Structure formats: structure tokens, C-alpha cells
Amino acid sequence: MATTVQKYEKVGFLLDMDGVIYKGKDLIEGSAAFLKKLRQLEIPYLFLTNNSQRTRRDMALRLNRLGIPAAPKDIFTCGISTARFLAEKKPNATAYVIGENGLGSALHENGISVVDDDADFVVIGEGRTMNFENIEKAVRLVYNGASLIATNLDTTCPTDQGIRPGCGAIVAMIEAATGKKAFSLGKPSPVMMRMARKTLGLRTDETIMVGDTMYTDVLGAVEMGYRSALVLSGHTTENDVAHYAYRPDIIAPCLNDLPESFFLKPLSGQTAEPALPEMANAS
Numbered sequence: 001m002a003t004t005v006q007k008y009e010k011v012g013f014l015l016d017m018d019g020v021i022y023k024g025k026d027l028i029e030g031s032a033a034f035l036k037k038l039r040q041l042e043i044p045y046l047f048l049t050n051n052s053q054r055t056r057r058d059m060a061l062r063l064n065r066l067g068i069p070a071a072p073k074d075i076f077t078c079g080i081s082t083a084r085f086l087a088e089k090k091p092n093a094t095a096y097v098i099g100e101n102g103l104g105s106a107l108h109e110n111g112i113s114v115v116d117d118d119a120d121f122v123v124i125g126e127g128r129t130m131n132f133e134n135i136e137k138a139v140r141l142v143y144n145g146a147s148l149i150a151t152n153l154d155t156t157c158p159t160d161q162g163i164r165p166g167c168g169a170i171v172a173m174i175e176a177a178t179g180k181k182a183f184s185l186g187k188p189s190p191v192m193m194r195m196a197r198k199t200l201g202l203r204t205d206e207t208i209m210v211g212d213t214m215y216t217d218v219l220g221a222v223e224m225g226y227r228s229a230l231v232l233s234g235h236t237t238e239n240d241v242a243h244y245a246y247r248p249d250i251i252a253p254c255l256n257d258l259p260e261s262f263f264l265k266p267l268s269g270q271t272a273e274p275a276l277p278e279m280a281n282a283s
């Protein structure tokens with residue numbers, strides 16, 4: 001069945017994962033239905049995560065097991081934005097890495113060699129396998145001139161048992177020891193936000209970011225001029241929003257509660273008919 005999406009202004013979604021699509025091991029109710037609706041409407045979307053631990057293939061498999069169809073190309077991690085940025089700045093660069101498989105393979109795919117000494121960059125990602133020896137090594141390399149790169153500056157990571165220290169907490173330790181500031185390429189970095197938009201072939205005013213975190217998802221969108229939606233299915237409450245100088249364009253309980261009027265704007269001269277038959281019966 002041909003959709004009537006041509007009657008609407010072009011739009012596409014950047015979707016945070018944890019707190020938007022799933023929470024821990026559980027799918028958030030309605031997220032699968034919302035994504036199905038986007039596919040039926042031929043609205044492009046890309047999953048955008050500040051977790052560099054897993055590869056795109058692993059994350060796509062995780063989504064598939066939760067009942068969400070996804071291919072590796074549908075996923076964009078801060079490990080990928082970091083690797084692409086470094087490869088552009090210095091082809092054939094070397095990096096000392098604190099992180100896991102997802103970051104290592106993104107660096108290799110972009111022609112960056114992972115080394116133990118003499119590194120151009122010290123790259124910090126998510127992970128639970130690092131030890132104090134790794135931190136010492138990173139500190140010495142940065143002190144001696146390697147550039148300190150963070151895949152993100154999130155200070156905590158949600159787990160089923162509560163929070164654990166995030167990439168930003170590890171980075172803070174190295175910054176304190178060396179007196180050098182890290183450069184971050186995870187949300188809200190404009191580098192990652194722009195690469196993700198370009199992956200979908202969207203213009204700034206066609207891009208909508210949906211997330212559950214004010215200081216990454218919403219801030220990144222606000223700074224780039226994208227539309228933004230905060231969902232309350234993660235770790236942010238409506239009361240938290242007042243603590244920030246910026247606001248999302250819309251706040252919704254969860255992804256599937258985003259009203260179609262937020263993302264389907266009729267082209268001039270077109271009437272606002274329901275885009276899909278089931279929408280006519282909705283609400």
C-alpha cells in the first residue's frame with residue numbers, strides 16, 4: 001500500500017536507545033509499534049547511543065531479540081563518531097584505548113591502530129574491564145603529549161542494579177591527574193549529532209531527536225537546531241526539566257505517546273488527513 005507521506009514535510013528521527021526503546025532488559029511499551037508506524041510512513045530513523053561497549057552488529061541483534069527489526073547500519077554509536085573524527089583528523093593514527101569491543105572495532109574499521117605505547121590519542125570508552133594499570137598508562141601517555149579523547153562525558157551509566165561510574169568519571173580522573181581537558185565526541189557533541197543527521201540525509205530543520213536525558217539528547221538537539229522530544233520512560237522526570245536553561249519542544253510519557261501532529265506537518269496546500277488508516281481510529 002502506498003503511503004500518503006508525500007503530503008507531509010520531510011522528517012527523520014534520531015532515537016536514543018536506553019530509556020526510549022528499552023529500559024535495561026525490557027522493551028518500553030509501545031516503542032515497537034511506534035517504529036513500525038515510522039517504517040510504514042517511510043520516515044527514516046537512526047538509533048543513537050553514547051554506549052560504545054558493543055558493536056553495531058551486537059546492538060542490532062539485541063534489538064532483534066527484543067522484537068525490533070534492526071540492521072547494523074541502523075545504529076550509530078559514539079564509538080563510531082569518535083573513530084571517524086580521529087581518522088579524518090589524522091589518517092593512520094594510533095590510539096591507546098580504555099574500552100571494549102565496540103570501540104576497538106570502530107577504530108579498526110576506520111584505520112586506527114590500537115597500541116600500548118607511543119599513541120597519538122588516548123581514547124576512553126565505556127567498559128567494566130579496565131583496571132588501575134590502564135589508568136596509569138593513559139595518564140602517562142597524555143602527560144607526555146597524546147591527545148585525550150572521550151567517547152562521551154556521561155558520569156554514570158544505568159544498570160539493573162543501579163548506577164555505575166560512566167566514561168565521564170574515568171575521563172575526569174585522567175583530566176585531574178594530567179591537567180589536560182578531554183575532547184568528547186559523544187552526545188551532545190555537535191560532531192556526533194551532525195554525523196548522525198547526515199547519515200539519514202536530513203537537513204537541520206527536518207531532524208527530530210528523541211531521548212530521555214536532558215544534558216545529552218535534548219542539549220545536543222537544542223545546540224544543533226533540531227526539534228527535540230523528551231520522553232519520561234527513562235531516568236528524567238517532568239520536574240527535572242525546570243533545572244535546565246533549555247527545554248525540549250515536547251515532553252511525552254514515552255515514544256509511542258508522541259502525537260503525530262508533532263512530526264507530521266502537512267505540506268502547504270495539503271489537508272491533514274490521517275497518514276495511516278489506523279490513525280483515523282486512534283485516540
Ligand SMILES: [Mg+2]
Pocket residue numbers: 016017018019020211212213234
Ligand atoms: Mg537514554
